Amino acid sequence: MEMITRGRSPMKGYHAMSGAEMSPPGGPPDSGLISGGVGGSESNGGAAVLVATNGVAEPSSSGIGGSRGSSHRRSGNANTGQQEVVAKFTEASHFFKEQLMPVRQRQGVKDQPLLSASQGSLRDVKAMEAAAAAASTDASSNRNLQRPTTSQHPTNGGGGTGTAAVSYKKSDSGNDGFGAVVLELDAPPSHLRQEKQSDACYSRDISASNGDLSNPQPVVSKHSSRYRPMQYGGGANGGGNSFAAEVDTNSTGRHRTSSTRSGSVITFRNIRYEVMVKRFPWSKAEKKVVLNGISGIMHPGLNAIMGPTGSGKSSLLDVLAGRKDPQFLRGEVLVDGAEQPDNFKCMSGYVVQDDIVMGTLTVRENLSFSAALRLPGNTSAHVRKEKVDNVIQELGLSKVADSKIGTELIRGVSGGERKRTNIGMELITDPPVLFLDEPTTGLDAFTAGSVIRTLKMLANSGRTIIFSIHQPKYSIYRLFDNLTLVVAGCVVYHGNAGDNPLDYFARIGFHCEAHNSPPDFFMDMVHGEIVSRQDSRGDLEILADRDSILDTDVLKSQSEAISNRLIEAWRESGLSDRLEQQVDDIYQRSLNRECVSTDVKVKKVPRVEYPTSVCNQIIWVSWRTGLNLFRNPQSSIIQLVVYLFFGISLGTVFFSLDTSLESGIQNRQGLFFFLLLQMVFVNLGAVEVFIKERVIFIHESSSGFYRISVYFLAKIFCDMLPIKTLPVLLFMPIVYFMAKLKLTAGAFFFYELNLVLATCGACGVAFFISASVSVFGIANIFISIIYVFMMIFGGFLMNIGSMGDWLSWCKYLSLFNYAFSALSVNEFAGMEFCPTTDVANVTRTCKDGYMVLSDQKIAYSTGWDLWSNVLGMLLITFFFLGLCYVQLRRINKYK
Ligand SMILES: Nc1ncnc2c1ncn2[C@@H]1O[C@H](COP(=O)(O)OP(=O)(O)OP(=O)(O)O)[C@@H](O)[C@H]1O
Numbered sequence: 001m002e003m004i005t006r007g008r009s010p011m012k013g014y015h016a017m018s019g020a021e022m023s024p025p026g027g028p029p030d031s032g033l034i035s036g037g038v039g040g041s042e043s044n045g046g047a048a049v050l051v052a053t054n055g056v057a058e059p060s061s062s063g064i065g066g067s068r069g070s071s072h073r074r075s076g077n078a079n080t081g082q083q084e085v086v087a088k089f090t091e092a093s094h095f096f097k098e099q100l101m102p103v104r105q106r107q108g109v110k111d112q113p114l115l116s117a118s119q120g121s122l123r124d125v126k127a128m129e130a131a132a133a134a135a136s137t138d139a140s141s142n143r144n145l146q147r148p149t150t151s152q153h154p155t156n157g158g159g160g161t162g163t164a165a166v167s168y169k170k171s172d173s174g175n176d177g178f179g180a181v182v183l184e185l186d187a188p189p190s191h192l193r194q195e196k197q198s199d200a201c202y203s204r205d206i207s208a209s210n211g212d213l214s215n216p217q218p219v220v221s222k223h224s225s226r227y228r229p230m231q232y233g234g235g236a237n238g239g240g241n242s243f244a245a246e247v248d249t250n251s252t253g254r255h256r257t258s259s260t261r262s263g264s265v266i267t268f269r270n271i272r273y274e275v276m277v278k279r280f281p282w283s284k285a286e287k288k289v290v291l292n293g294i295s296g297i298m299h300p301g302l303n304a305i306m307g308p309t310g311s312g313k314s315s316l317l318d319v320l321a322g323r324k325d326p327q328f329l330r331g332e333v334l335v336d337g338a339e340q341p342d343n344f345k346c347m348s349g350y351v352v353q354d355d356i357v358m359g360t361l362t363v364r365e366n367l368s369f370s371a372a373l374r375l376p377g378n379t380s381a382h383v384r385k386e387k388v389d390n391v392i393q394e395l396g397l398s399k400v401a402d403s404k405i406g407t408e409l410i411r412g413v414s415g416g417e418r419k420r421t422n423i424g425m426e427l428i429t430d431p432p433v434l435f436l437d438e439p440t441t442g443l444d445a446f447t448a449g450s451v452i453r454t455l456k457m458l459a460n461s462g463r464t465i466i467f468s469i470h471q472p473k474y475s476i477y478r479l480f481d482n483l484t485l486v487v488a489g490c491v492v493y494h495g496n497a498g499d500n501p502l503d504y505f506a507r508i509g510f511h512c513e514a515h516n517s518p519p520d521f522f523m524d525m526v527h528g529e530i531v532s533r534q535d536s537r538g539d540l541e542i543l544a545d546r547d548s549i550l551d552t553d554v555l556k557s558q559s560e561a562i563s564n565r566l567i568e569a570w571r572e573s574g575l576s577d578r579l580e581q582q583v584d585d586i587y588q589r590s591l592n593r594e595c596v597s598t599d600v601k602v603k604k605v606p607r608v609e610y611p612t613s614v615c616n617q618i619i620w621v622s623w624r625t626g627l628n629l630f631r632n633p634q635s636s637i638i639q640l641v642v643y644l645f646f647g648i649s650l651g652t653v654f655f656s657l658d659t660s661l662e663s664g665i666q667n668r669q670g671l672f673f674f675l676l677l678q679m680v681f682v683n684l685g686a687v688e689v690f691i692k693e694r695v696i697f698i699h700e701s702s703s704g705f706y707r708i709s710v711y712f713l714a715k716i717f718c719d720m721l722p723i724k725t726l727p728v729l730l731f732m733p734i735v736y737f738m739a740k741l742k743l744t745a746g747a748f749f750f751y752e753l754n755l756v757l758a759t760c761g762a763c764g765v766a767f768f769i770s771a772s773v774s775v776f777g778i779a780n781i782f783i784s785i786i787y788v789f790m791m792i793f794g795g796f797l798m799n800i801g802s803m804g805d806w807l808s809w810c811k812y813l814s815l816f817n818y819a820f821s822a823l824s825v826n827e828f829a830g831m832e833f834c835p836t837t838d839v840a841n842v843t844r845t846c847k848d849g850y851m852v853l854s855d856q857k858i859a860y861s862t863g864w865d866l867w868s869n870v871l872g873m874l875l876i877t878f879f880f881l882g883l884c885y886v887q888l889r890r891i892n893k894y895k
Pocket residue numbers: 275276277288290307308309310311312313314315316468470895
């Protein structure tokens with residue numbers, strides 16, 4: 001059981017006390033308490049508020065660097081904030097009295113005063129803590145315990161209202177793995193550190209005078225280090241600053257309930273990302289620096305990464321999300337002040353630029369799929385449904401919840417709704433951090449605005465949202481809490497959004513004109529379209545009338561000069577210095593706690609954790625594959641119609657074959673040729689199976705939805721087998737009986753078996769190519785080459801016996817050869833073909849079927865001769881399916 005104090009939004013002039021004094025200095029609190037105030041960002045200047053000493057919590061009003069317990073106010077609205085804190089604690093007291101105490105009494109715990117709040121003092125916090133603990137132990141009998149009020153969090157981002165909110169809620173520990181009562185305290189962030197003691201990390205108030213981070217305060221909270229060892233709240237302009245320390249009682253440590261939602265703080269230090277590029281396939285690989293020594297902190301709130309195209313936005317996002325190949329990466333990424341967990345990909349949400357939803361499924365079905373595979377295996381269907389409903393509601397998708405997403409053939413939901421569904425797929429697990437790669441790309445201005453507003457709402461509920469974006473309009477920009485401006489792989493600004501960057505750039509000589517919008521100004525500036533009016537350093541050539549310059553080389557060199565100037569200016573700025581200091585401080589403390597590996601050369605390879613069993617994964621992936629198939633007319637209904645048409649056509653052309661010497665042999669061989677052609681070449685369509693779902697597969701398999709083997713098996717059992725075997729079983733008998741092939745049950749079933757195996761083998765080849773190549777056109781070329789090669793050695797048009805031995809062995813690689821041989825033996829054995837017409841001066845005799853087979857060099861004398869063909873087709877099928885599986889495993893999961 002844990003009780004959490006969570007900071008939210010900033011209160012200027014207040015010091016986020018975070019309950020540091022609620023526990024004995026230097027050690028963890030006795031019980032699973034508590035707390036976390038949150039340090040303010042630069043602009044916040046101060047923070048809220050709670051001082052508790054020896055079990056007595058008092059509202060305090062010291063600034064961010066204020067001394068403990070100081071109670072003077074620094075801002076006019078501080079008093080209001082203080083009163084609100086008190087009011088909220090009073091409310092908390094009622095809540096504990098009315099809802100938690102009865103639980104304690106049922107358990108025989110002697111009643112004791114809980115919490116009395118008056119102006120300036122909050123009493124008996126320990127009792128409250130004890131009550132919360134009692135409530136936790138009765139979690140199972142107390143499922144309906146709800147937070148009585150929802151605290152309102154300021155969303156204006158200005159940090160001026162000083163609203164303080166304390167809320168408390170109890171999560172459903174039975175299902176989501178969290179047994180936590182959350183006490184939310186609106187307060188600004190960033191002055192907390194964690195320390196490792198034995199097996200746990202403790203958060204520490206590190207705030208000191210003037211934001212000096214060198215004077216740590218005592219330990220304030222204890223929590224498991226397994227999942228979220230610590231959270232630093234904080235954010236630009238106060239949007240969604242929060243802090244929470246929580247105990248994860250879940251075995252996987254991945255799932256969090258929305259009631260305990262709080263974003264993580266991502267700290268990155270000296271990030272350098274290099275790739276090796278070749279100009280031509282044959283030329284020597286050259287090193288390209290994509291990110292060059294980037295540092296920063298992303299707090300809960302809306303964190304935008306902006307920059308010109310190719311500047312490294314997506315790369316930075318991927319690095320923070322743990323989705324870049326570690327072998328090309330240098331530097332550290334810390335999550336809540338501790339080393340980025342190697343299963344971070346599974347714990348965080350990542351919305352890729354492409355769609356990761358299945359177009360044939362409805363919004364609700366897609367979300368249900370995500371819930372079924374990403375929530376812990378023991379989550380009940382009822383809770384899963386509730387989660388899906390909540391996400392639908394949260395994202396404003398109620399109206400289209402039961403509409404299909406849409407494909408090229410099916411008209412579906414709008415672009416914005418589709419994007420929100422993509423976001424919902426990741427929100428199901430309520431991740432503390434949500435990454436989005438250009439979430440507005442491809443959307444019109446209004447839809448883009450609605451998507452960002454949705455993100456803002458999520459950020460306000462305490463999540464850390466980090467996304468890359470090109471050039472937003474102003475109404476979008478003003479929602480940002482934090483801005484990271486990247487140019488040529490370097491940061492030129494990192495900090496609060498709003499007017500702060502304008503002030504900063506004005507200080508270094510770049511002024512935004514009155515009518516210009518800030519994001520447009522930033523982009524113009526980094527592209528070199530706006531030149532410095534006053535270059536304080538005097539080493540930048542200033543070209544006033546850029547429009548008159550036509551020489552592109554001059555423009556390019558000027559852009560580069562301005563970019564370099566911006567990069568240098570940032571490195572030399574006080575903002576950057578303070579940021580570096582904060583980042584270094586967090587990093588050093590992490591090292592001290594031994595929570596971070598000091599060996600930068602040994603980068604961890606990301607690990608994927610699966611929250612559900614193989615069985616569950618097979619059921620759900622098969623369910624989706626089947627549904628997708630059923631609703632996809634291209635691959636199901638049209639295929640059936642094609643087979644029906646083909647069956648009737650062939651049956652008509654080869655109707656009632658006779659046994660004449662003139663046509664009986666040739667017509668049968670011709671029929672087998674066309675049948676096999678159809679069985680094999682119909683699989684050209686299967687080449688798109690993995691190509692089409694490549695992005696979804698990479699995202700889902702690397703995010704822990706399912707194992708690769710599960711996806712592969714589901715494709716075979718729910719796609720390949722029904723799609724390939726059903727039409728053969730249904731429509732190929734039409735040909736058999738219309739053509740009057742050998743009318744025995746054995747011969748008929750063997751004919752069916754051969755056709756099924758031929759088509760499965762061809763499908764195996766298509767699957768292998770599909771898993772190996774990502775471009776449809778190239779895949780088509782490869783598969784055509786393989787099929788034609790097999791056809792040459794099929795024995796139809798070229799007698800294999802007439803080939804040299806050095807070449808004829810290739811028949812063993814040919815599906816056509818095995819299938820044709822088997823069909824021929826099946827049909828010709830025991831037949832006799834006699835002439836029906838006389839030809840002058842020519843004496844013709846009957847020819848039996850065995851002679852036909854001998855002429856074709858087809859072995860027929862033993863049962864093995866017949867069944868070896870079946871074995872050959874099976875081997876080809878398994879060989880290519882095996883290769884397909886290997887290729888699926890080898891697909892690069894890094895971006
Ligand atoms: N794996 C890679 N191989 C080669 N070049 C790469 C690789 N990853 C990134 N780059 C290069 O690094 C630069 C930054 O790429 P990145 O995708 O991060 O830029 P971006 O700012 O997101 O661009 P855009 O806005 O156009 O998406 C680009 O020039 C890109 O070509």
